[in-house]
Amino acid sequence: xxxxKRTMTLNLTEAEMxxxxxxxxxxxxxxxxxxRQALRLYQLVEVRVGKGDKLFFEDDRTKEKAEVMxx
Amino acid sequence: MTVEISSxxxxxxxxxxxEAAELWDAITESQLSDWEAEWVPETFKAVQKLHRxxxxxxxxxxxxxxxxxxxxxxxxxxxxxxGFSIMCGGLTQGMMTLDMGSxxxxxxxxxxxxxxxxxxxxxxxxxxxxxxxxxPRYRGVGSIFIRTAIEVSGIEGFKGRIGLHALPQSExxxxxxxxxxxxxKDSNYQNLSYFEMTPEQAIQFVQKGxxx
Numbered sequence: 001x002x003x004x005k006r007t008m009t010l011n012l013t014e015a016e017m018x019x020x021x022x023x024x025x026x027x028x029x030x031x032x033x034x035x036r037q038a039l040r041l042y043q044l045v046e047v048r049v050g051k052g053d054k055l056f057f058e059d060d061r062t063k064e065k066a067e068v069m070x071x
Numbered sequence: 072m073t074v075e076i077s078s079x080x081x082x083x084x085x086x087x088x089x090e091a092a093e094l095w096d097a098i099t100e101s102q103l104s105d106w107e108a109e110w111v112p113e114t115f116k117a118v119q120k121l122h123r124x125x126x127x128x129x130x131x132x133x134x135x136x137x138x139x140x141x142x143x144x145x146x147x148x149x150x151x152x153x154g155f156s157i158m159c160g161g162l163t164q165g166m167m168t169l170d171m172g173s174x175x176x177x178x179x180x181x182x183x184x185x186x187x188x189x190x191x192x193x194x195x196x197x198x199x200x201x202x203x204x205x206x207p208r209y210r211g212v213g214s215i216f217i218r219t220a221i222e223v224s225g226i227e228g229f230k231g232r233i234g235l236h237a238l239p240q241s242e243x244x245x246x247x248x249x250x251x252x253x254x255x256k257d258s259n260y261q262n263l264s265y266f267e268m269t270p271e272q273a274i275q276f277v278q279k280g281x282x283x
Contacts, residue, residue, distance in 0.1 A: 028184055033228035037185060040151035040172030047149065 010035070045070065072097060081159050082210040092159035094215060098143050098166050102156045105163035106139045113196040117203055124204075132202055133238050134193050139166060142191060152190075155219055157212055165212035167192040169220060171227055174234060178252055178267040181232060186267070187224040189235035192216050201240050213241075217249050221273045231273025236263040249276055 012020065024034045045055060055068040074097045083090040095102070114135050121131055146152035151172020157165040167189065174188035198207040220233045236257060237245050242264055245251045251266040268276070 028230070029228050033185075036150075036227075037172060040149075043150050044173055 072099070074099060079157070079215055081157070081164065081212065081215075084206050084208060084210055090159060090209070092157055092164065092209075094219065095156045095158060096153070098139070098154035098156050098168070102158075102163040102166055103140050103143060106166070109162060110196055114202070117196055120204070121202075132199070132240065137191065137193060139191075139193075142168060153223065155216065157215060159209055162195065164195045164198060164209055165193065165216060167216045167219070169223060171223065176232055176234065176267060177254055177265065178269065181267075181269060184232060185227070185229045186232040186234050187220050187227065187229060189216075189220050189233060192235075213244055214248065218277060221268070221277060224273070230270040231277075232268060232270060233273070234265065234267040236260050236265050238263065242266075 020031055020034060023029075024031050027034060027037075029037070049055060049070055055070065056065045057068060058065045074095050077094045077096075079092045079094045080089040081092045082088075114132070118131050118135055122128075143154060146154065146168060149172075151170060153169045153171060155167045155169070156163055168191045170188040170190045174186060176182055176184045176186050192213070194212045195208075196202050198209050198212055200207050217233070221231045224231050224233050233251075235245065235251075242253075245266045246253055249266075249268065250272050251268045252272070254265045254267060256262045257265045
């Protein structure tokens with residue numbers, strides 16, 4: 001199950017790096033795993049929206065839906 | 072596409088001894104052809120026998136509607152999806168797809184953490200006792216797939232956490248053999264029972280060898 005990996009340098013601002021570090025700590029992930037997850041989610045959203053699907057946030061209590069606008 | 076093939080062992084029930092098998096980290100045209108030419112006709116015959124024996128429709132295997140060709144096509148190119156298959160005796164004995172990107176844990180205290188979600192997993196019809204009403208040809212397919220999902224979860228940094236919705240005929244396997252925690256029926260998912268595995272449960276399952 002080994003997939004060959006390639007390395008890249010990522011330049012982030014201090015604020016961006018803090019978000020990466022905070023989310024990695026919160027999600028119990030390494031920074032690499034976190035970025036990988038973000039990329040997977042980005043791709044999934046692009047594919048679904050490309051097929052004509054819409055992305056919503058739903059308020060669990062009121063069931064009110066708000067569409068996320070994507071460019 | 073490069074396919075990595077690992078050596079595994081299934082239990083040949085008729086001979087009562089282990090048989091060399093292969094775990095593929097992909098579902099290719101070879102497996103899809105087996106599904107179409109071997110699984111579908113066998114499943115059809117088995118459902119016909121259940122019908123003729125007067126077994127209620129609600130007790131027929133729900134996976135009889137699954138179309139693996141469509142499922143695999145849907146996942147093509149997605150970074151967060153991966154397929155696996157098991158080959159033995161010249162035929163596909165099982166297939167599984169994993170979602171590694173879009174699901175989160177529901178069980179306290181790992182709620183909100185990432186997990187590997189077992190999207191679809193199916194055994195070949197001749198390995199399913201409840202379907203064939205006779206001894207299965209091979210045993211061990213389900214356990215090997217769960218071990219594989221745990222291994223992927225570890226590689227991804229999810230520490231062995233996995234989750235899945237179980238068809239009614241498989242609930243006992245996930246509850247008793249795998250030692251997963253059952254979180255009840257999910258009204259948002261065809262009312263199927265949702266199961267989750269913690270890192271501790273994953274270690275226990277792997278240590279006991281994921282019994283055949």
